[in-house]
Amino acid sequence: MIFPAENSVIEVCDLTKRYGDNLACDSINLSVRQGTTFGLLGPNGAGKSTLIRMLMALTTADSGEIKLFGEQGSHRSSEMRCRVGYVPELHFIYRWMTIKEVLNFVSKLYVNWDTDLANEMLSKFELSTKKRVSALSKGMTAKLGLIIALAHNPDLLILDEPTSGLDPIIREDFLESVLQSHSCKGRTILFSSHHVDDVERVADEVGILVNGRFAVQGTVDELRNRIKRIRIVLPDGKLPVRVPSEAVFQKLSRREWIVTVDPFSDALFENLQSENDAVSADVIELNLEEIFKDVVRGQKPQSEEAKVD
């Protein structure tokens, strides 16, 4: 169990959600401190969207506890909702409204709506207010969603795979705006994606969710220092003596044994080298994408790649 920090904006404790036999979230613990950008990484079906839907009270948890700004419960108060901006992967903004009507409607619901900021973003994104939502492309709808989420200056911004399916230029504009909003206001951001480069660009802390559980959590630098790949060339006809308990993923190809370990230590490296009579050995630094791939592959029990031949 993670004990929440004093100034945690999001606190999640032992959160579990099942859909029939499928365990979407399995005793998840999460604490996101104020002012942090937390990147939620995970493959498709890892439970990211379910976790976010529970945070947004769009669905209820089977067990566990969620607190946003210290407020508990699945039914959020109006004041608390005003402090949260949410950008989903799929937007369900009223399709029969024009952009102007949507913004007009939404502006009356938020006490701290910033019309100047909304107008500034509208012109930046080159959105015509006369257009109906039903006539907008996916990218334009995502931009409108971001305006709605940001123009009331939320203390917490939750983004659920917001760049999924967007072309590189719109994706760039989108991330730029998210980064700008973070640097200007110092707000807390929870950013979910399976685009590792997007997360790496915006996140201070990262959690990799696999099979409904956090496989690893930490700052990007922490993960890079902690998770490393060891490559050992074994003598002819020999197999690895043992798989270390720190291994998150391993692959044996002919004489080359690659094992990704968490946490890495010099002692572990030397041990593996000596006990396997390594012909040669080296340590490979990993970027976030490689860490993500190894962690995800390592969590798949049936994965052919993870098997030692």
Added chain:
Amino acid sequence: MIRALIRKDARLLRFYLRSGITAIIACYLVCAGMVVMLSQYQDAAKQSLTSRTFFTLAVGSIYGIGITGFFAALLAGSIFTLERSDRSAEFLACLPPTRMQNLVSKLTVVLGATTAMLALPIISSAVANQMFPYVQVAPGQGNILFGTLEWLTSVAIIVSIIGGAFAVSAWLKSNGVPILAGLLTPLLILGFVSMIGWLLDIPSEGNTFQIRYVTSSFVLGGAFAYMGCYWYLTRSDP
């Protein structure tokens, strides 16, 4: 905030609202046309303007109530489901209004629109009642006038329609079944009241059966509406 929600909900149902108002006005126009056409075959004394106006208002109010009942089912059966079917309920759920505020807005729109639609038949019936002593009608034609009990029965039927449609729509994603449920509710209550009367051997002299039906419709319609509100407020999904 509530005003913005009410405006949004009224716009959400704008097709039904416009259609309902058009249908009621069209109903009076059709009645007027029929009265003019039929008066060609009546004797001269019955063709006076007062007489034609009386029949138009009295007959129009009867059909107007029927149309109001039908549109009440459309409105109450669609107020939750339209937003669920296109998933805009999820968008709304992430905005500041609470479920209770959304419910208040939806109830206001459905009840307000139904009352507004019912206003024309009520007013026209009241005017027809005032005109009755001054028109010449054939024996039995005075039955087209509505008294207090007839009006109470009409309102009770509309309450039961709204209650039935509301309760079922709190569960579902499309509006077909809730609308049908709303339209069937008065018949179910009628069957229920008849069955209870038969089982308990309650006499149905004079208008006692009608009074029992009106009371049951108000009570059960209100109970169904309350259940719909409760389910809407407590369900986990938007």
